[in-house]
Amino acid sequence: MKVCKGLDGIESVAKEVLSHSGNDAIVILQGDLAAGKTTLVKAIAKELGVNEPVTSPTFSLQQCYGSNLYHYDIYNQGIEQFMSLGLFEELEKEGLHLIEWGDERLVKLCHDAGFKTLKIVISKEEDQRCYRIEDA
Numbered sequence: 001m002k003v004c005k006g007l008d009g010i011e012s013v014a015k016e017v018l019s020h021s022g023n024d025a026i027v028i029l030q031g032d033l034a035a036g037k038t039t040l041v042k043a044i045a046k047e048l049g050v051n052e053p054v055t056s057p058t059f060s061l062q063q064c065y066g067s068n069l070y071h072y073d074i075y076n077q078g079i080e081q082f083m084s085l086g087l088f089e090e091l092e093k094e095g096l097h098l099i100e101w102g103d104e105r106l107v108k109l110c111h112d113a114g115f116k117t118l119k120i121v122i123s124k125e126e127d128q129r130c131y132r133i134e135d136a
Contacts, residue, residue, distance in 0.1 A: 001016075001132070001133050001134075002130055002131070002132045002133075003016055003130070003131045003133065004125060004128045004129070004130040004131070005128060005129060005131075006127060006128050006129075007036075007039070007129070010036075010039060010040065010043040010129075011043055011046070011047070013040065013043065013131050014040065014043035014044045014046070014047045015047060016131075016133065017040070017044060017118070017120065017131075017133060018044065018047055018048070020118055020133055020135070021096060021116070021118045022096075022116070023048075023068060023095065023096050024068075024094055024095060024096065024116065025096060025097070025115070025116040025117065025118055026091055026097045026099065026110045026115045026116065026117045026118070027044075027096065027097065027098045027099065027117075027118045027119075027120060028099050028102035028106060028107055028110070028117065028118070028119045028120070028136065029041070029098060029099065029100045029101070029102065029120050029122065030101070030102065030103070030119065030120065030121045030122070031121060031122030031123060032123070032124075035122040035123065035124060035129065036122050036124075036129045037100045037101075037122060038054075038055075038056045038073075038100065040120070040122065040131070041054060041056075041071055041098050041100070042054045044069075044096070044098065045065055045069060045071075048065075048066075048068075048069055048096070049066075050065045050066060050069060052065060054071065056071075056073050056100065057071055057072060057073045058073045058075060058076060061073065061074065061077060061081075061082070061085065061087060062087060062090065067095070068094065068095035068096060069095060069096050069098070070090065070093070070095055070096070070097045070098065071098050071100075072087065072097065072098070072099040072100065072102075073099075073100040073101060074099065074100070074101045074102065074106075075100065075101040079102070079103060079105055079106050079109075082106070088109065088113075091110065091113075091115060102119075107119055107136045110136065111136055117135070117136040118133065118134070118135060118136060119133075119134045119135075119136040120132065120133050120134075121134075
């Protein structure tokens, strides 16, 4: 499914993602630099009632919000570092795991491990952002 919205429509995109993922899934976010991955994570967190500031875990690799929302950014470290640090095992925890910069190798690993996995590819088209939401 493909949804295109301006920034003012991000809440409806977050609701759509949650309707597909539920509260216990792996969501892999792909898109160019500044495509809106962290913006979508913030909107999803807001929909889940997270009141604390949501920031990209670029250097810490992982942020936890409450007891059921996990946010990862593997841009700088890549999947190899993600695996070697034991973060793949973190995905076994119950909750919603949002991973920025996950590539197709990570999609396959999550699928092969039996995790409910969603892939969202974000692109900019004219004055809108488009979100292609796929079961992986």
